[in-house]
Amino acid sequence: VVRSQLQFTEYWQGRTGLSIGLREVLYSETSAFQRVEVFETDILGRALALDGAVMFTEFDEFVYHEMIAHPALSLLHDARRVLIIGGGDGGAAREALRHPDIETLDLVDIDEMVAEVARRFFPNVSSSLSDPRLALHIQDGRAFVEEAKGDYDLIVVDSTDPFGVAEALFSRGFYESCRRLLAPKGILVAQSESPFDPSQRDVVEKVSRSFREIFPIAATYLAFIPTYATGMWSFTLASKRLHPLRDYDGEGAGKRLKGFGLKYYNPEIHRAAFALPTFVRHLISDPGDEGYA
Amino acid sequence: VVRSQLQFTEYWQGRTGLSIGLREVLYSETSAFQRVEVFETDILGRALALDGAVMFTEFDEFVYHEMIAHPALSLLHDARRVLIIGGGDGGAAREALRHPDIETLDLVDIDEMVAEVARRFFPNVSSSLSDPRLALHIQDGRAFVEEAKGDYDLIVVDSTDPFGVAEALFSRGFYESCRRLLAPKGILVAQSESPFDPSQRDVVEKVSRSFREIFPIAATYLAFIPTYATGMWSFTLASKRLHPLRDYDGEGAGKRLKGFGLKYYNPEIHRAAFALPTFVRHLISDPGDEGYA
Numbered sequence: 001v002v003r004s005q006l007q008f009t010e011y012w013q014g015r016t017g018l019s020i021g022l023r024e025v026l027y028s029e030t031s032a033f034q035r036v037e038v039f040e041t042d043i044l045g046r047a048l049a050l051d052g053a054v055m056f057t058e059f060d061e062f063v064y065h066e067m068i069a070h071p072a073l074s075l076l077h078d079a080r081r082v083l084i085i086g087g088g089d090g091g092a093a094r095e096a097l098r099h100p101d102i103e104t105l106d107l108v109d110i111d112e113m114v115a116e117v118a119r120r121f122f123p124n125v126s127s128s129l130s131d132p133r134l135a136l137h138i139q140d141g142r143a144f145v146e147e148a149k150g151d152y153d154l155i156v157v158d159s160t161d162p163f164g165v166a167e168a169l170f171s172r173g174f175y176e177s178c179r180r181l182l183a184p185k186g187i188l189v190a191q192s193e194s195p196f197d198p199s200q201r202d203v204v205e206k207v208s209r210s211f212r213e214i215f216p217i218a219a220t221y222l223a224f225i226p227t228y229a230t231g232m233w234s235f236t237l238a239s240k241r242l243h244p245l246r247d248y249d250g251e252g253a254g255k256r257l258k259g260f261g262l263k264y265y266n267p268e269i270h271r272a273a274f275a276l277p278t279f280v281r282h283l284i285s286d287p288g289d290e291g292y293a
Numbered sequence: 294v295v296r297s298q299l300q301f302t303e304y305w306q307g308r309t310g311l312s313i314g315l316r317e318v319l320y321s322e323t324s325a326f327q328r329v330e331v332f333e334t335d336i337l338g339r340a341l342a343l344d345g346a347v348m349f350t351e352f353d354e355f356v357y358h359e360m361i362a363h364p365a366l367s368l369l370h371d372a373r374r375v376l377i378i379g380g381g382d383g384g385a386a387r388e389a390l391r392h393p394d395i396e397t398l399d400l401v402d403i404d405e406m407v408a409e410v411a412r413r414f415f416p417n418v419s420s421s422l423s424d425p426r427l428a429l430h431i432q433d434g435r436a437f438v439e440e441a442k443g444d445y446d447l448i449v450v451d452s453t454d455p456f457g458v459a460e461a462l463f464s465r466g467f468y469e470s471c472r473r474l475l476a477p478k479g480i481l482v483a484q485s486e487s488p489f490d491p492s493q494r495d496v497v498e499k500v501s502r503s504f505r506e507i508f509p510i511a512a513t514y515l516a517f518i519p520t521y522a523t524g525m526w527s528f529t530l531a532s533k534r535l536h537p538l539r540d541y542d543g544e545g546a547g548k549r550l551k552g553f554g555l556k557y558y559n560p561e562i563h564r565a566a567f568a569l570p571t572f573v574r575h576l577i578s579d580p581g582d583e584g585y586a
Contacts, residue, residue, distance in 0.1 A: 005308065014335045015300065015314025021307050042307045043491070060489070063570075196353070196519055198336070224517065224525040224570070226489055231524015232517040264570040272568030275561035277356075277517070 008039060008047075010054050012229040013199045020044060020054075020227075026121060031113035033165045038121045044227065046121060048089060050114070050160055057227050061091055061125060064191075066265040067223040067273070068235060069095035072154050072187040074253040074270060075242050079153035082106070083181065085141035085169060087158030088114035093128035096156070098260045108137045108144045110165060142168045142177070151183035157190035162203055170203065172210045175238075179214055188238045192220065195280045196230035204234050208284040211238035219244050220284055221273035223264070234280075244274055301332060301340075303347050305522040306492045313337060313347075313520075319414060324406035326458045331414045337520065339414055341382060343407070343453055350520050354384055354418060357484075359558040360516040360566070361528060362388035365447050365480040367546040367563060368535050372446035375399070376474065378434035378462060380451030381407035386421035389449070391553045401430045401437045403458060435461045435470070444476035450483035455496055463496065465503045468531075472507055481531045485513065488573045489523035497527050501577040504531035512537050513577055514566035516557070527573075537567055 006025065011017035021042035028037045037049040045058025056064060069092050073079055080103045082096050088109025096105060107129075109115060115136060118126035128134055137144060145155075155178045159169040168174055169190075178188050192207040193200035204220065211218035215238035225233040237244055250267035257266065276286060299318065304310035314335035321330045330342040338351025349357060362385050366372055373396045375389050381402025389398060400422075402408060408429060411419035421427055430437060438448075448471045452462040461467055462483075471481050485500040486493040497513065504511035508531035518526040530537055543560035550559065569579060 007308065009312055012336075015298065015312070016334070016336050017312060019302055019308070019310060019312040021309045041309070043305070043309050196517065222517070224489065224515070224523075226523035226525065230517075230519035232519065263572045266571050266574075268568035269570055272565035275565030277557040277562055278559050279556045281559075 008049070010049075010052065010229070012197050017229070018227060020047065027117060029113065031111050033111045034160075036111075036113050036117055038117060047227075048117065048122065051164065053161055054227050055089065055160070056091060056125070058122070058124070060226050063223050063225050063264045064228075064233070065091040065095045065125075066262055067221075068092050068156055068158055068189060068191060070257070070262070070265040071221065071235075071244065071270055071273065072156075072189045072237060073099050074257070074267075075244055075248055076153055076185065076187060077249070077252060077256065080104070081152045081183075082154045082156070083148070083152045084108065084156045084158055085145070086160065086166070087156070088136075089118035089122065090115070090126040090128040092156055092158045093131070093134055094125065096154070097128050097131050097133060099256075102133060105131075105134045106137060106148075107134055108139055108141050110138070110140050112138045142174050145174065145177040145181055148181055150181045151186065152181050153183050153186055155182060155186070155188045157188070159191060161193065170207065172214070175210050175214055182240060185241050186239070187242065188215070190236050192234045192236040194228060194230045194232050195222075195234050195283055196232040200229065201283055204236075204280075205284055207236045211236050215239060217241070217243050219274055220276065220280070220286070222276065222280070223273060245271060301342070303342075303345065303522070305490050310522070311520060313340065320410060322406065324404050326404045329404075329406050329410055331410060340520075341410065341415065344457065346454055347520050348382065348453070349384060349418070351415070351417070353519050356516050356518050356557045357521075357526070358384035358388045358418075359555055360514075361385050361449055361451055361482060361484060363550070363555070363558040364514065364528075364537065364563055364566065365449075365482045365530060366392050367550070367560075368537055368541055369446055369478065369480060370542070370545060370549065373397070374445045374476075375447045375449070376441070376445045377401065377449045377451055378438070379453065379459070380449065381405075381429075382411035382415065383408070383419035383421040385449055385451045386424070386427055387418065389447070390421050390424050390426060392549075395426060398424075398427045399430060399441075400427055401432055401434050403431070403433050405431045435467050438467065438470040438474055441474055443474045444479065445474050446476050446479055448475060448479070448481045450481070452484060454486065463500065465507070468503050468507055475533060478534050479532070480535065481508070483529055485527045485529040487521060487523045487525055488515075488527050488576055489525040493522065494576055497529075497573075498577055500529045501579075504529050508532060510534070510536050512567055513569065513573070513579070515569065515573070516566060538564060
């Protein structure tokens with residue numbers, strides 16, 4: 001038994017979860033809102049953890065950040081105004097700002113320490129924070145959307161897990177405020193936890209139900225994220241007008257994506273991500289094209 | 294620090310991997326070929342481990358077993374003769390035998406202890422072992438395919454990781470022997486490890502290359518399997534004639550699947566599973582429909 005090695009374990013539930021070998025704890029502070037830690041890991045590069053939950057690792061952050069931004073932006077294909085709630089690390093903004101049509105991006109995070117730590121330890125993730133199109137607002141996301149004026153083409157809810165500081169970002173009232181801020185063609189996207197994790201399933205179901213009650217079009221999509229619980233992660237997209245598959249121009253999207261240097265998202269992945277395993281369909285009461293098996 | 298709790302950790306690499314809380318070790322023996330363990334876990338039901346690698350848990354075995362069997366069988370839609378190499382637990386056979394057209398299924402596993410343990414501890418997985426259409430051969434898989442006579446409609450290589458006893462099941466010579474045994478319309482499917490795990494990537498690439506060299510049609514597909522390393526698992530399919538997407542009749546497959554009670558596979562998942570993230574395309578030199586981004 002080796003007793004002097006650093007291990008960080010993020011539990012899915014009980015005593016089961018991903019255990020990560022660490023070389024060093026680079027940073028560990030408690031902000032006004034949460035515990036903020038940066039680890040140098042053995043094999044996953046650096047990792048950012050908030051309140052003990054991995055926000056991202058350098059190994060697989062590209063999946064989360066590409067998949068929260070590009071499906072909606074490729075569907076819109078000419079978004080000009082973007083709002084991101086949470087995501088103070090700048091990762092989602094980095095992906096969004098690859099789209100040259102974007103003129104302004106408001107990034108709203110309640111915790112200044114997240115942006116500071118991202119600037120200091122994750123230059124590749126936080127590079128967007130110095131983009132002249134980006135305005136960083138250190139403010140409560142819910143208050144921001146209640147006071148802001150439209151019209152955003154895209155609103156991204158890049159929240160932490162639905163406890164404590166992020167709980168308000170999973171409420172129906174918050175989503176309704178987002179809807180008011182959207183342009184007629186606008187899209188709302190939120191990370192919606194893992195449908196495979198029994199302790200998170202009700203979140204997927206609840207976000208999906210809220211979106212379908214508030215918007216005429218709503219759909220859940222999936223991506224492989226190894227360092228998130230179960231490795232299956234969901235996002236939920238809602239729209240006033242555009243359907244994520246019927247209105248998607250894969251050929252045009254493919255052309256616009258050339259030169260972005262993406263590692264996960266491509267037009268085939270766009271269509272595939274919205275195909276749900278049968279148990280996920282059941283979970284969110286989506287019969288799929290063929291109905292239940 | 295709690296010192297008296299049982300934990301099982303399957304490392305992806307180094308000190309990083311999935312740590313599973315255990316209630317009890319139900320079985321732990323060493324056969325002529327490998328260590329065989331059965332755990333009662335906290336939240337994943339029972340788990341079977343061979344040489345310290347999780348073969349399946351009751352929590353997510355449905356994904357692996359459905360996805361190794363149904364894509365090929367739905368594409369063939371009238372397979373009569375099936376050969377499964379490995380998979381002595383009966384899980385892949387259980388899924389295959391849901392297709393009523395199957396007349397004979399040869400299941401070849403080198404290690405009798407796997408079938409015995411599956412019968413004793415995993416009745417829901419091993420139920421197929423008593424199906425009158427199934428013949429269990431306790432024999433080396435490579436020797437079996439070298440001596441057997443065709444024509445199989447489907448050959449499934451349900452192997453453990455490519456070390457020790459399973460190494461021969463990842464060789465080009467073995468795949469060529471499989472090809473000889475296939476009917477003109479026949480399909481070969483193999484589990485091909487995780488493209489997201491740096492220590493397994495060369496396996497995906499090698500299986501894909503071998504299949505493309507030996508068969509006119511070959512394609513890799515993916516599924517979410519939380520308890521396998523990284524949660525992203527690959528299978529590679531090769532065929533003499535049928536293309537997994539162009540020759541797939543989703544409507545017909547959907548009708549045949551009704552009543553199977555599947556929890557993962559459906560016709561939309563079939564098409565989606567073959568869409569590969571850009572980094573996986575690069576890994577196996579597959580340009581995708583739109584070329585590289």
